[in-house]
Amino acid sequence: MWLKLCLLLIFMIFLFILARIVEAVSWLEAGFLSRRLLDPMSLSVLKLKALLEQRGVSFEEIVLEKKDLTDLVESSGPVTEGDVELATVDEKSTEVTNFSSGVHFFEQVEDAKDSVWLIQIVTQQRRPRLLGDVAWSNIQKKVSRFGVRAGVLDCSLDIRYCHTRGWQSPQLMLALPEGFETKANVKIHTYGGPTKESAIYNWIREKLDGKVHRITNYKTFKDSWLTFTNPKTNPEIRAVFLTDQHFVPMFFSALSVKFPGRVKFGTVDISSTDGMHILNLIKNNKERFHLNNLQVPLYMIITSERISYYGTKSGEIFSFSKMEKYLNSLYPCLNDIFIFSFLVGNILSCFEVCLAQGSIIKRFKQFVWCLIKYNILVIMLCLPLVAVFQLPYLDKMPLIGLKLIREFSLTTMGNTMRNDLFLYTKHSTILAAMFFLYMFIIGVAEYRRKGREEPEEQEENFWDFTQMRTLEHLLSPYTILNIGHPYRLQSDLEMAMRPVASENYIKQLPTWKYTPQVKSNICRGSEAGLEGDHSNVASIPCDGQDETVSGTDSFKVPQSSWQCQQHSSTARNIQSSCEKSVPTADRKLDNKSKKVDSNLTQHGKCVEMLVDNFPHGYLPSCQCVICLDDYVSGVMLCGLPCGHHFHENCIFTWLKLDNHFCPVCRRYAFKAVSSSVHIHSE
Structure with a gap:
């Protein structure tokens, strides 16, 4: 486990260094980074319109002057190279969900309570749809970049459900959470205007604007937006948009639906009287607001630790996807942490393929087992931790963890890592290729370090019961x-x-070198002979330990030196066979051993005894x-x-x-x- 974590850390360091190299090459070729500010008047009309669509600022068809488009772009935020590059990339529209029944519609739209849905109702009568295929595809592609999901409900699949809801004719609806808290009730708004794309787009933008608080009181801004209860551990984030216009970019208002209960969104119109008071408060307290040059529009991010401004650092682009990742890094939800844990566990299990040795089938088996084990481990750890952190004395631990995450995310290193994550997720194919190449290099290095593995029969010792021969x-x-x-x-x-x-x-x-000194054969009684008087013969265990043969003068004989040669019905045949098999030079025994020999021979069993000279203090x-x-x-x-x-x-x-x-x-x-x-x- 620790080796795999170290390998993952090395790969992350490699990706970090590679991203810095790419930035250096880009700087050498173009002479600037993506944070360089641009004059909107230097851009073409197509790029200006692409920027307005990316930020969610509506422009009427009658606006054809370039200066009018430039003013709209500047009123939504400054323009950088990264904004232009991201705006000119064609966005892939998400797939349209076709609801199969009323239950499916309820589960996806009304029960989830975490998304905005644009729904087209198709009735069973032979009436045309409210929007044609071309208009529906265009409007769905425009709103999909702001997290709005599209769906189609055919009432012919569930007539009773449509009749209960009163959907008797083709219509267009927008479903979004009603309140600002987590898991708020979903409210469905029905569109009743003209079927023009621009009119439908403005209707959706107006409905999303209602999710943003309008700050019209100086005291409210000071008490409810700048002041926190429990400032040391309060994880709430407040995003305020200061502008001199009467509209809010759609990318900002659509984010209020994605972060209910975590991020509070508000806007201040500085052209009003209270807005001027708020602007003067910021100008007079530049040290508190960490602002050197005040330029409107301004996206203020207020946390309990500090006040920062979105769009002032490299990679902070005014788009829905970029600001969503920015806010997620400041206040991740429990589901984000859970998904991140699963991702890390699955990546660690992939290293099992290159660290294991053996055939492809064996590597695959170990990878599957490791994958299942790590996923079960993540589940078994995350669920109890959620319950533990809800205890009275441990409920502040998650708040402290969120505080540390915010502190790191607001630093320059946190911003750099966030930009690297966006870069590599954008080029996921290249990232996967580099990861597989990294695994291949690790596999080759591990194979050379361990060498060719031993045969399978020598490795599989699970069914080896040889240790059970003794206790x-x-x-x-x-x-x-x-x-x-x-x-x-x-x-x-x-x-x-x-x-x-x-x-x-x-x-x-x-x-020392082993040299046997004396070798002699003696005999002991059989099982039948031992039933009688055998007080001079001690029982000999079979565990390799020494025992004392008792008698008049006893001496120690190692059990392992007793080896049975043969059995005979009479002691005479046993004694004669022993004398023939042993040389006369090896029959030199002292009086004590001869006495034991005579006692053992008469019971009719022949054995061999080795008496060795071991160093003093060692068991024979x-x-x-x-x-x-x-x-x-x-x-x-x-x-x-x-x-x-x-x-x-x-x-x-x-x-x-x-x-x-x-x-x-x-x-x-x-x-x-x-x-x-x-x-x-x-």
């Missing part, structure tokens, strides 16, 4: 079975708080518990402070895997044993 896997430091023994309980506590050890001690561990054994192979003569062994020993290569590999403890008793390999008595000899 040693239950004696781990974290199992509850160890609680019964006080020493193991102490070992568990030490393992739970074990420190990070250095690997320098590995070079100081004692090593002839098998490595890591690889489970017997020691052969001349192999190098390595011992740990606890008294256990293993193959040198096996134990070095074990310790270098951050396992700084004995694989048998779990004692530290870098810490000397304080007690001289070992747990296995108790």
Whole structure:
């Protein structure tokens, strides 16, 4: 997860640097950036009309003079290179929604309560539509750039619903939220004027103008717009348009529907008496309003932290899409944060394709699993967080988070990142190509770092139950079975708080060459013979630990040195076979071992015993518990402070895997044993 987050951060830094390079190249070629102000009189009539359509300022057909168009453009805001470039780009009209029934109409228009709808009603009678196909397409293309969605309801699909609503004839309607709060009721306005495109466009603009507050009182502006309750955490944003005209650009009024309850929109007519008082207040308090040169029109953005002005920085263009992204960055809603989390999760899951090793099918399986896992994780984290932040003592946490977002978005870096986002979303195909190229480079680098993967049968160890051959896997430091023994309980506590050890001690561990000293065959009784008197023969466990053979003079014999050779019905045949298979030079046993030999031989079972000379303090054994192979003569062994020993290569590999403890008793390999008595000899 952290590696993928770092890779995503590196890609974002790359996009940031690439955007700066593009800006530098543009500056070298043209000699200016997009913020350079232009004189509207230097533009052609077509560009002036395109600017007016982009900003939502209506102009009558009788206005043919270029100066009149220039005055209308200047009354809606200054003109920059970015405005002209965006206005001349052909906008793609959105698709028209064809409602299939009254329920579909209610869900999309009246129940959503977050959009403006231009709806054309088609009745079942053989009457022509109120607007023809050409006029409907033109008006729909004009209003779509301001977030107005278009739909057609054919009453023949749901006659009862149209009859209930009283829609008996073809008509044109506009549906928009009625109030200024979140989830306000939707009110449907019916158009009753001429079917000219300009008349319909002006009607829609007038209805949207009613969503903007008219500030006509100096005291109201000072108390309700400049003053905040709880100014430290109040997230509300207020946008005020100061103008000397009697109209509001449609891009500004249409935004009031997109941000109900978050952004409050108002306008001030500075040609009125109260408007002049407001203008004088701004001029006399330039330090408070952070304004050096007052030029009307002016778009004032008021927050609890500061007062800023839209259109004064690079990339702040007077259009619906640009100002919508600007306000979204200042006050994102919960749905925006949720979508952003899903987007980040899906991008992180895409890195699984290049980080995984294997065939295409295996990479695809891991990608799908990672995609499902991350999406479920986002859902499981977001929903509980919403409930947690509604608790009494945590309800201020989202407000603090919104405050930090506003502070960052109002800075120059926030404005730069916002412009980069708009640039890359505009060229989404190039962005996707760069991302796939970045994934390919990461995949090649990861493949060269790890090399060719091992075969599938060596990797898939899920069904490997070889550790179940004994119960040693239950004696781990974290199992509850160890609680019964006080020493193991102490070992568990030490393992739970074990420190990070250095690997320098590995070079100081004692090593020696394994050389067997004495080799002899002895015999012990069969299962039937052991039913009698076998007080001189101790039970021998099968876990590789040493046991004491009791007798007059007992001695320790490692269990792993006992190897059964054959069974016989009589002790004579067993003894003769043992004598033939063992050289005479290897039969040199002391009196104690001969006594055990005689006791074991009479029970009729032949075994082999190896007695080796190990360094002092190490437990005798002839098998490595890591690889489970017997020691052969001349192999190098390595011992740990606890008294256990293993193959040198096996134990070095074990310790270098951050396992700084004995694989048998779990004692530290870098810490000397304080007690001289070992747990296995108790």
